[in-house]
Amino acid sequence: MSTYVHGLKLQPDMTIGPDGNLWFAGCNLVDLAAEFGTPLYVINENTIRRNCSRYLQAATRYPENFSIAYASKAFLCQAMGRIIAQAGLELDVVSLGELHTALSSNFPADRIIFHGVNRSRHELRTAISHGVGRIVVDNYFELEKLAAMATEMNVEVNLLIRLASGVQADTHEYVQTSVTDSKFGFNITDLPQVFAICSSEPLLRVRGFHSHTGSQILSLQPFTENLRVLLGLLATWQGKVPELDELNIGGGLGTYYTADDQELSIEAYMAGIIAAAQDIARELGVALPRLIVEPGRSIINEAGLTLYRVGGTKTIAGTRKYVFVDGSMADNIRPALYGSNYEAALANRALEAATETVAVAGRCCESGDMLVWESKLPAAAPDDLLVVGRTGAYNYSMASNYNRLPRPAVVLVTDGQAELIVRGESWEDMTRLDVLPDHLR
Ligand SMILES: Cc1ncc(COP(=O)(O)O)c(C=O)c1O
Structure with a gap:
């Protein structure tokens, strides 16, 4: 089997199912999008555990004590805190928010570096x-x-x-x-x-x-x-x-x-x-x-991907074709912040050949709001499911509500099981913390 689907190099535990869809850790990505909605962050627990073990195994070759502390800024929620605690790593935190998340997932305080x-x-x-x-x-x-x-x-x-x-x-x-x-x-x-x-x-x-x-x-x-x-x-x-x-x-x-x-x-x-x-x-x-x-990144990045629904396309003759998705720099700031590049594929059409090179554009009011500048894809159509690969690190953790967009949910996948580990925000959540003073009522 090719190691690529369209412009995306396959991630660990990523396969093409008999249905022609992309599967990840035994879960059909098309089904995940239908069940949890899009945009959606998907995280593969097996990859996290495997990468933690690789670090710990390698550390045993050092004759003295060698500890591995996961940098939680790359991605943290209570489920991640539990996985890292169970894996036997220490944890690096940089704020009371990260500390609280770790402690509330029963992470031992004496294994935390602040x-x-x-x-x-x-x-x-x-x-x-x-x-x-x-x-x-x-x-x-x-x-x-x-x-x-x-x-x-x-x-x-x-x-x-x-x-x-x-x-x-x-x-x-x-x-x-x-x-x-x-x-x-x-x-x-x-x-x-x-x-x-x-x-x-x-x-x-x-x-x-x-x-x-x-x-x-x-x-x-x-x-x-x-x-x-x-x-x-x-x-x-x-x-x-x-x-x-x-x-x-x-x-x-x-x-x-x-x-x-x-x-x-x-x-x-x-x-x-x-x-x-x-x-x-x-x-x-x-x-x-x-x-x-x-x-941080080397443990979690290849464990993650993001699913988006295609809205439509726009072609500028002789210049570029844009494929618009329902996500944005609010769920992945890295291309805008660092000029980072990503790879992409259409998860519902994995057996089809890529026929064109396109840019994947976000929905925010910024020209810099691009998720992928160049990816090979089949001609994308409305409602196709686009996957941007290797988004485990510094995506969810850097997500914002820019343009008052709700932050997406995070789903953990393992051996065919999919479980919600962070709820997505709703449109109502966008005003949850607003206060309307009396004189403006
Ligand atoms: C002090 C410190 N430790 C660890 C990390 C994790 O880095 P990386 O995710 O690149 O492994 C960072 C990232 O900025 C950091 O500032």
């Missing part, structure tokens, strides 16, 4: 009182708040110091996070002052460093460069700072979206990090630290 660049006292206090495992501190004003709070609450707080390690990854500038001119993290030259502050605060326990290089990175080099910087800092500071033995190198492993992306597998990435950590540690004469990585 990030942020400007958290309020209330947010930090809530995280500390729940006993989150690590708080990653980004800057001086957060450090001051944390010191005050640890004293006020009389509890020890385990910290990682976030650093802009200066490594520049070859990825979109909006997702480069470790360059020196970045809102994230301390600069390396801040460390003497940071440790001076911490040493006068006995309840602040600095356990290690954190540095996330960026996202959708497809080569090993930025990760190993980052490791070299961080291991060098361990060599400098170990012995002067008690308990300093953890390196969290963030997430960032890229995934396949289109044929332009030369994928680095989870296994190759993990083996590369482990080998580099061992080589560099030996070279610098530093003991192997506890390692942590925080993958």
Whole structure:
């Protein structure tokens, strides 16, 4: 069987059924659209579990402790929290919303890493009182708040110091996070002052460093460069700072979206990090630290797809044909935000050949509201079911109500079963939080 349907490279557990429809994890996508409506996010549980196991299995090759923390910003709801907890991973959260979702799915607090660049006292206090495992501190004003709070609450707080390690990854500038001119993290030259502050605060326990290089990175080099910087800092500071033995190198492993992306597998990435950590540690004469990585996209992206109903088409002679669907940048902001590309197919006509190259347009009032700029498809007709592939990461989690469009539902599929895990919003929900003051009634 071809590995492509129209312009879409098949995702794990995606097949063409005898009915000529696309199936995903044993579920007929046409039936899912009929039952749950469109737009619809569909997430394959098996793929999430498989990717978690691949990470954990690869981590066993490291002679010291190596933890995998799923970056919940890529996709989180209570069901996802349960899956990640059951899989045995840790969890990275960046807000009380993510923390609340995790805790309400019974995610163990001590396996949670709390990030942020400007958290309020209330947010930090809530995280500390729940006993989150690590708080990653980004800057001086957060450090001051944390010191005050640890004293006020009389509890020890385990910290990682976030650093802009200066490594520049070859990825979109909006997702480069470790360059020196970045809102994230301390600069390396801040460390003497940071440790001076911490040493006068006995309840602040600095356990290690954190540095996330960026996202959708497809080569090993930025990760190993980052490791070299961080291991060098361990060599400098170990012995002067008690308990300093953890390196969290963030997430960032890229995934396949289109044929332009030369994928680095989870296994190759993990083996590369482990080998580099061992080589560099030996070279610098530093003991192997506890390692942590925080993958988001590489766990969830290929587990997801989005279903849309085609409304109609518009052809501009000699220029382009647009296929209009019932979704938009409100359910997938990535093409507009980063110029990201996706692949697509018609799920109800999977056995038909693709005959044209078209653009898939969203329904928002923005020229940039395009879901796919170029995809091969059969000539699409009203009511066809269009699937945009590999939308598991940063789609639902970045969705908005722009143009007052309701956010779509999320359905989890596993071995032929489909279950709703996030309800779709209704049109009525669009005014649910509105308040009409008396003088306007
Ligand atoms: C601190 C941190 N960790 C992990 C991640 C996850 O990155 P990815 O989804 O690319 O693996 C991000 C993403 O922005 C991040 O900022």
